[in-house]
Amino acid sequence: MVKFTNPRWWVFSRIMAATLGGYALATSSSLFFSQLLLQSLGIYQALHIGMLLSFLIYACAAMWAFSTSTAKRAWLLLLQFNLVLITLSGLLMQVNP
């Protein structure tokens, strides 16, 4: 079995968390905003706002993933955030016509 004792593996893991987890969060946040604003602005503007914000959210998520104490924590919290946003979007989809 490969042992991941070299700290470089943790840096690599963190990079993956920031890249993939951050992108997932950008996508799920844009879905969340598009559902949240759907009622008041209509799908086109709501989605547009969601997508406009997604890059800033990606940047913040990636930066946070490098500042938090461990790589494991970066993965876990990004996963949690993603799940929360997707669940909320799902719920909002039920409420929205």
Added chain:
Amino acid sequence: MKGDFRQSMKWLHTWVGLVVGWVLVFMFITGTSGYFKKEITRWMEPERPLASTHLDKGELLAMSQRYLAQHATDAKRWQIQLPNSRDGNLTLKWRKPPKKGERRGKRITKIINTDTGLATENIRATGGGSALYSLHYRLHYMPRIVAYWIVGFCTMLMLIAVITGVIFYKKIFSDFFTYRAKKGLIGWLDIHSVLSVIAIPFHFMITYSGLLFFLATYMALSFNLSLNSDQQGEYYDQVFPNNIVHEKSNVLGRLAPLSDMYIVSKQHWKKDTLTNVTVNFPMDSNSRVKFSRWETDITYNPEDQLVFAGVSGKIIEIPTRKVTVPGQINDGFISLHEGKFATPIVRGLYLFVGLLGAGMVASGLILWTTKRKPKQLKKTKGPDFGYRLVEQLNIGTIVGLPIAIALYFWANRLLPVGMENRAAWEINCLFISWAVLLIYPAFRPAITAWYEQLKISAFVFCFIPLLNFITTDKHLGITLPRSDWNLAGFDLTMLAIGLAFSFAAYKVKKHVIVKALKPNGDTYKTDENLAIAGFSSSTAKKESN
């Protein structure tokens, strides 16, 4: 990472910047050239006549109308670009009707010689300024979509680098006014911060807006999940609304003289600012003529266009576009990125900040090596491979890429005019010479390679006006007396860039090489100094003689 938030941001800033730094320098330089793509294209087609900005626009419009009515009767749309401060030629464009299997017909562009009213023949095939500037988002030698994703990835990392840079460098504004020259590391750190701070809003804007161009590509998942294909069309109509959809009547109609409409437009705009005319369905009774001037607003100004009914020549009031708030923000960012509204002075400012951006990334890359240099030079086996690689790529990109671009202009003048795939070979020349200049520093000590490539770049840029003099009849000796500032401006700019590189080469020689030779240097003995400068004693002595 290292506990402290700002420290981890500093780490991130360093490595994110290093990973994509060279691509960013490439994007900044080629992208900045785009602010002058019309000017560059005109210089790259020296068969074109000299500028005719002094002629009356009404006469030019009549001339265009005569030409188009003779040669482009089957076109759906005519486009006329009048001589202006950016492009001094009268340009006519249309598309031939599509042949079988074609989606759109062949595009025709004619440059009209205003003395004769005829089109200029045998203009050399060239990519011009458009081919050069489109490299910054389209790259080259790869499918479009791959290029967009690579560019998007690099831009995203640039955005992170901008934000982390602001975060960790908290004394950003107080340190702005401190420049401590002559202390290797601190000098470069100051240069990097100054270049970044001067234009930080520009750097943020250009990066973020760059991502917005391909919004639906990068966010494909949420875009496709949220909207079906019909809705996607509607989405674009909402974000970028068109003025009006306009159909033809299929009854023949006679287009009123464009010169008459020009008189009306002058009264309407109070100023003689017309630059472009578009005629839709020129042979139809329901033809429309659109007069436009340079954009006067960052977002959309309906006053920038006048629409005439083609047959009657009367102004048609068009309903203003319905814009959404996010659409306007999106539009504003894209407009700031492209700078289409920019007056000559603002365009100069764009050039300045664009080069600041390139300088910011370049100085950051140099800083990376400067910081590690003392430690690397103490290693018994010589510097690490990674360190050497960064140093080599720095030289090959920061000085090598400008040389390659200059050679792109050389290729335009030197490749045979009748050559097959000529335009493609111009770009090939750019990339071949860049590749050579990237590899070359591997075989030379770093400082020698810097010095040599700076000398080469000084030569290739300074020589461009002379090359132009030898190969064409549109050189400074003609363009200056005839005050064709487009063409003269290009030659003079090349000369100025060449002189700037000569100055840089001179500085490198004076400060690094000569200082290293001084006996009893401040801290190091002569030989050590030479080692740091990457010179053997013999080369250095030769240089100083």
